[in-house]
Amino acid sequence: MRRKVAGRRPSRPPRPSWWSDAVFYEIYVRSFADSGEDGIGDLEGIRSKLGYLELLGVDALWLTPFYPSPMADHGYDVADPRGVDPMFGTLGDFDVLLTEAHRRGIRVTVDVVPNHTSNQHAWFKSALAAGPGSPERERYHFRDGRGPGGAEPPNNWVSVFGGPAWTRVPDGQWYLHLFAPQQPDLNWANPDVRADLERTLRFWLDRGVDGFRIDVAHGMAKPAGLPDMDPDTPAHGGGAAGDPRFDDDGVHEVHQLIRKVLDEYPDAMAVGEIWVQDEERLARYLRPDELHLAFNFRLVLTHFDADAMRTSIERSLAVPRAAGAPAAWTLSNHDVWRAASRYGGGAAGVRRARAMALVELALPGAVYLYQGEELGLPNADLPLEAMTDPRARTQGPEYSRDGERVPLPWEGTLPPYGFSRTAQTWLPMPADWAQLTVERQLEDPDSTLSLYRRAVELRKHHPAFRGGDQLEWYGAPAGCFAFRRGRGGLVCALNTSASSIALPPGEVLLTSSPLVDGRLAPDSAVWLG
Structure with missing residues (x-):
């Protein structure tokens, strides 16, 4: 367990924080490895694969929620933020996982979900029982409705998952939920809510976790009076300016609260999931008394x-630099299409995803990899009856996130490819993934897994990565770019054109695809030292 220190850390010579250039690996717990026979990943499954993660070379893990939950949104509807759902194991299993990861030099960060709870949380059950005007209801956003008999929602807000953001309860009041009806939003003006988050943060920090990923970090605070939103604002938000549901100024008080707790624990950090397009507003989340890192999703959307x-x-570098913080890069996560599919699918999509892996890992700052990226996995094509994402039910199958959440293939030639001892996995696994398993790719020096392993190793140890954090851009042919990291540092070139191009000067360290007569092939990237 980590020992707390009184107050803020004493002043000392500045040194790079461990997270400033770390390679994080997101584990979607349900889909990483199942130690049992229920077809659902668990904490013991993660522990059993720590050797693989050490071999891959990652510095830290991000675990998605494993807390007690009815699983209406696969764990992001938390019923108890300070426990472990029996589906995933026990607190003892978590402690063993944490200890063994630390022994291998791998840090562990966990998700916290402060915007909302499950409707099965003890607080929400008490709020329903207590009735209108009670202190219990003040922990959430309960309101009387509009129109005759209060039969209309209190405002016109819509849920990110589609439909009204309000649900009516039997006594006639309505409660706010920016996501599923099973995920009522907390009222961050309430002192009980703030105290409970502090308790949760300390609970996990005292067990030894190294930090947190803050879910919906641009949510939580709500504007006074809950004014109507512009009807043209997209339901998913997407960081649209002026959306009253998100990025209210009061959210920064929440992040200051979080940072105050973290500063009592040496080397603890937090990264925020922040969908905010306005770059000046995004930079505010990275002020010295708020988050250490903030996801910038521009690369995902490009x-x-x-x-x-x-x-x-x-543009992604300008935001953290303006705030004096490191950048945080990502190309995929459990909420967006996998890169190989996003870049066109098939062989071309895999080539492009491999190229972008080198671009991402060449950039200064922290990098977040999503499980399966290192295998070049595509989105799985699932039938409607197999989908479990609530968005598939409320918005249609085209909005389902299940395709990027299919369990990982570890070994063998048939589903479940070593993920579980049962073929009935929580999402069905494709019959054509035999060539994509960890086992097969470990033996192939040209595989995507081998590319990632070499890239992470070079990023950690090659002197070219010590050139500095400033990027110097070269002139390049149309459809290409090249940059150097600092003075005398790594050179990275990307070719998105249809023709091969001459390489920049330097020693070739790594290519995402074989060179063609000494030239960089289309849909490829190269590192030179």
């Missing part, structure tokens, strides 16, 4: 084009 990628990189 198509495979060198000019567009360069613009995204430059």
Whole structure:
């Protein structure tokens, strides 16, 4: 367990924080490895694969929620933020996982979900029982309705998952839920809510976790009076300016609260999931008394084009630099299509995803990899009857996130590929993934897994990565870019054109695809030292 220190850390010579250039690996707990026979991943399954994660070379893990939950949104509807759902194991299993990960030099960060709870949380059950005007209801957003008999919702807000953001209860009041009806939003003006988050943070920090990923970190605070939203605002938000549901100024008080707790624990950190398009407002989350890192999703939203990628990189770097914080890069997570599918699918999609892996891992700052990226996994094509994502039910199958959440293939030639001892996994696994298993790719020096292993190793140890954090851009042919990290540092070039191009000067360290007569092939990237 980590020992708390009184007050803020004493002043000392500045040194890079461990997270400033760490390679994090997101584990979607349900889909990583099942130690039993229920077809659902668990904590013991993760522990059993720590050797693989050490071999991959990652510095830290991010575990998605494993807390007690009815699983209406696969764990993001938390009934108890300070426990472990029996589906995933026990607190003892978590402690063993944490200890063994630390022994291997791998840090562990966990999700916290402060915007809402489950409707099965003890607080919400008490609120329903206590009735209108009670202190219990003040922990959430209960309101009387509009119109005759209060039969209309209190405002016109819509849920990110589609439909009204309000549900009526039997006594006539309505409660707010920006996501599923089973996920009522907490009222962050209530002192009980703030005290409970502090208790949760300390609970996990005292057990030894190294930090947190803050879910919906641009949510939580709500504007006074809950004014109507512009009807043209997209339901998913997407960081649209002026959306009253998100990025209210009061959210920064919540992050200051979180940071105050974290500063009592040496080397603890937090990264925020922040969908905010306005760059000045995004930078506010990275002020010295708020988050250490903030996901910038520009790369995720950018198509495979060198000019567009360069613009995204430059703008993504400008935000943390303005705040004096490291950048945090990601190309995939459990909520967005996998890169190989997003970049066109098939062999071309895999080539492009491999190229972007080198671009991402060449950039200064922290990198977040999503499980299966290192295998080049595509989105799985699932039938409607197999989908479990609540968005598939409320918005349609095209909005389902199940395709990127299918369990990992570990070994063998048939489903479940070593993920579980049962073929009935919680999401069905494709019959054509035999060539994508960890076992098969470990033996293949040209595999995507081998590419990731070499890239992470070079990133950690090659002197070219010590050139500095500033990027110097080269002139490049149309459809291409090249940058150098600092003075005399790594050179990374990307070719998104249809023709091979000459390489920049330097020693070739790694290529995402074989060179063609000494030239960089289309849909490829190269590192030079």
